[in-house]
Ligand code: NDP
């Protein structure tokens with residue numbers, strides 16, 4: 307058996323009940339086979355065994371009281387996966403589906419994503435099975451405060467720097483930051499995605515969506531294509547989806563459908579983003595309210611049927627495994643030429659195979675959605691310097707980072723004999739930076 311297969315066997319045995327984590331590890335290790343053949347020193351130093359095992363995993367009780375005065379208990383997580391190239395960095399997800407396996411898959415992906423950004427950030431992820439949906443602001447505040455009264459002892463601006471993810475936006479980051487500041491009696495950049503008045507960076511809110519479109523634009527350029535006149539499907543209607551949509555319009559494309567976990571809206575004339583922002587950012591409502599304002603748009607309760615609509619470009623920006631084999635085939639059969647992942651691991655392995663077999667430009671999340679964490683890195687830099695860059699400066703840096711990530715993927719996929727395969731490119735380029743550092747630091751580093 308090869309070294310990669312040996313390690314996969316160990317991972318499967320140790321983490322048998324965590325399918326999302328196994329899926330993420332398998333994809334990366336499969337890409338690394340040619341790298342391992344070329345670098346026997348990685349086996350000698352146990353790089354793969356070490357990189358698949360989190361440095362530290364914290365699971366904690368989060369008690370809080372609801373508005374009726376009842377005691378509620380949720381489970382909190384922080385997985386500090388790899389700190390070879392910098393402090394642990396990665397978001398917090400609040401969603402009822404969260405369990406250790408989800409946080410581990412996200413933390414594992416984050417190692418390679420953060421390495422691709424070119425900034426000094428290690429990989430981590432955290433969250434809770436708490437569901438912010440339908441909770442009052444006060445309930446969310448009490449939950450966040452309780453969550454931070456444990457998390458604070460594990461994080462720090464040079465140790466571990468959390469941010470947002472599903473269910474964690476500006477409101478939650480504010481309550482978490484307020485509690486950290488109070489307990490520690492210090493004002494540091496310990497979280498990113500902060501408000502603009504208290505250390506946040508311009509463009510952070512927009513960064514994941516904008517970055518995903520910048521990355522997809524680079525992929526399109528390799529075929530002499532761009533967004534002009536293209537019909538685009540953007541799944542989700544949260545932070546990533548909204549700002550991906552905004553940038554698609556800026557570049558001359560048209561977004562024809564968006565969704566939430568209840569269903570999707572199809573607006574052939576082009577989604578009116580101001581209506582979506584009002585529903586989602588202002589009122590925390592449901593996407594089906596959209597059709598009340600746009601009678602020509604249609605609402606469909608079957609979320610996954612969004613991928614059966616005809617489009618040129620797909621930007622899945624909701625959640626993991628939202629595109630399965632059948633959805634991928636529908637996209638290909640309808641003439642889709644590019645898929646840029648705004649979400650983390652939104653395509654199943656079978657769906658990825660369909661895209662690769664049909665030579666679709668397919669940008670995996672750890673490259674295509676790295677704009678968010680990149681701009682978090684820029685927020686950390688500004689915090690350390692105690693100054694704030696302009697919108698134009700941050701956007702220009704973000705754009706350059708996405709161009710660089712695209713180039714790193716192209717170079718690595720060419721060097722290892724699979725040109726056009728961004729999965730291999732992203733996994734190999736991200737891995738090499740971390741693995742070479744782990745070699746430098748020794749096995750106890
Ligand atoms: P938000 O909470 O702002 O929005 C999430 C969106 O996806 C909502 O429309 C939500 O619908 C939908 N969604 C969530 N879970 C499901 C589900 N199980 N089935 C169907 N729809 C679902 O999160 P973000 O926009 O921040 O995150 C979206 C994706 O992007 C995630 O995969 C995240 O990991 C990834 N990402 C986020 C980054 C960031 O900076 N925020 C950076 C890089 C990646 P509903 O309201 O009905 O739940």
Ligand code: 2IT
Nearest residue numbers: 396397469471678679682
């Ligand atoms: O998945 C991700 O990259 C994020 N949710 C953003 C992480 C961050 O630290 O900004």
